[in-house]
Amino acid sequence: MSFINYSAREINTKVVYYGPGLCGKTTNLQFIYGSTQDGARGKMISLATETERTLFFDFLPLNLGQIRGFNTRFHLYTVPGQVFYDASRKLILKGVDGIVFVADSQRERFDANIESLENMFENLKEQGIEPGSVPYVIQYNKRDLPNAVPLDELRATLNPDGVPDFEAVAPKGEGVFETLKGIARLVLQKLKEGAAG
């Protein structure tokens, strides 16, 4: 849940990057970290194994600037993608304000995407979060690879509800900020609806 601090005039929100193992969640955060100025970002923390697979989470605090006199801060988290880290994934979804599902476009990972997406919906329900109630976008990563599944096919399977979706090549940064903007927009709109309602 977002945290609004009237005293410090800050809005703090939590965005989680979800997806199958090696789909590029950490790479998204690394690119954002590398292309943001010092003042706008905090330290990036990666709790990873010796082989650089995410063990618990990555964390990157970002300051997007002011909106109506309030500093807008986004805390970006990734979950560990590997199937057997499910207990950790559940913990990180706690209090989430927005989700980016990062899909791996490669044909060989098609089933892994579906499994991870279903796992995400199950874990959200376990937290008492109705899947439709939390802002959510999809990123189709690794679009530059020769074995990438055509976009229409990915969309038909992974995005039947037509949430905002983005193509990306995360190591080169293509689509990374577009995805971040996409989810930030939805999170702020939700905040507005919450205030109005």
Next chain:
Amino acid sequence: MHEPQLVMYEEEFHKINSILDRLVRESNSKSIFVVDRNGQLIAHCGDTENIDSTALASLTAGNIAATGGLAKLLGENEFTVLFHEGEKDNIHISLVHRKVILVLIFDERSSLGLVRLRVKKAGEELAAIFDGLLQKAEQGTGPGGGADSPFAEITDDDIDNLFRD
């Protein structure tokens, strides 16, 4: 909604800070942080300049979440106190009211016993304040709540402006 939104107002913020000011003195600790369970820093006090407080908040919440997972495995509801002992500095982490996390960093000038004693009393006072805050949030009775909220007026242009280089 799965959990009420945490909103901090000026009045409660000052009350929390004065409790922390007193706690840092009475417990002889170096610094104190109050963090919500989702990893957002709520308040801090003492010698916090050389500590990345945002990272500390996120890692503490992760720590509490992981420990909570362990507790459930054992059939416990929660482990409410964690203590990490270092060569110079130690960290005492406790759950206040199952909602917020109180973190004290202390060295040889204090002791675990003293910290535990002081945290217990301050924790009760903090719990009362957070109770009030959550009530305000649920009823939307705080200043700036409901239609008075500055966020009710957010326009698409405001959001676009955030991303303008």
